[in-house]
Amino acid sequence: MPLDEKLGETCASRRAINHSTFSSSAFHFFDYMISYKYQIDIIRGIGMREQEAWRIDGFIGIGCVALFVLAGFVSLIQAQLLLAVFCFALAAFLATGITIVQPNQAKVIIFFGRYFGTIRDSGLFFTVPLTVRKKVSLRVRNFTSKKLKVNDVQGNPIEIAAVVVFRVIDSAKAVFDVDDYEQFVEIQSEAAIRHVATKYPYDTFEDDNEITLRGNADVISDVLAQELQDRLRIAGVDVMEARLTHLAYSPEIAGAMLQRQQAAAILAARKKIVEGAVSMARMAIEQLDKENVLELDDERKAAMVNNLMVAIVSERAAQPVINTGSLY
Known part of the structure; x- marks a missing residue:
């Protein structure tokens, strides 16, 4: 079947x-x-899924309560004690069904231990009496994580923190599928931050196309937001944004990593200088040969390239030396 x-x-x-x-x-x-x-x-x-709870305008409920209270007083005047007690008890019973919902707030209705529904509209309402009503905020909220110490993909200890912007979109999941959804968001956010930090290097000077925590903030934010959404979906939470607020090497290796960064930067700069010097020397020789200004053999070309490389690559200004003799 x-x-x-x-x-x-x-x-x-x-x-x-x-x-x-x-x-x-x-x-x-x-x-x-x-x-x-x-x-x-x-x-x-x-899992639990939010559904709309039965309710009517709260003023109708207040009117019914007032009507039974009035009937109780009339019964007292007429010395009908049992009827008066019944009217007052019924008024008190109906009064338990009156509730107020603030804007951007939901109330989860629980009827004798079972989920009855959710009221999302703001205002005064009358619902089933003797129900437990739990407030759930639907407002956008921020959570800022603590500074977490974690190793990046290269094993370097770093400090990282992030801010998560979220809101509840399913009140039933937030109340029933997790014990405390606010604490759940906090713990899962820190776990997601640690996991994302271990997937990428802090920085790199070897491959410009590699994704890094420092150099690709937008990409890392998108990855972190998706990771959080996958983790928090069970709690009925929508992750609107996730951004890194702090990123640095741990203090115990900050000095060593600074020297490493400086050395890597110097090597990268030297590489660019050498590439430029070779290009300039090649261009000078090709232009001399093209315009037939001089006829240089291989030895003279080598000497010329050597002088140009020294003058361009040297950190200090080259001191000109006049050669009055011959290369031979």
């Missing part, structure tokens, strides 16, 4: 059983309020 048909029969049988015993248990009322699709998800073992 196909899975959907089997699930449909299961839900139908549950509703039939609940209908036959509705008067014996108040818990069966929930099976009539929960959606068919949500029961399918529960049977399939899918």
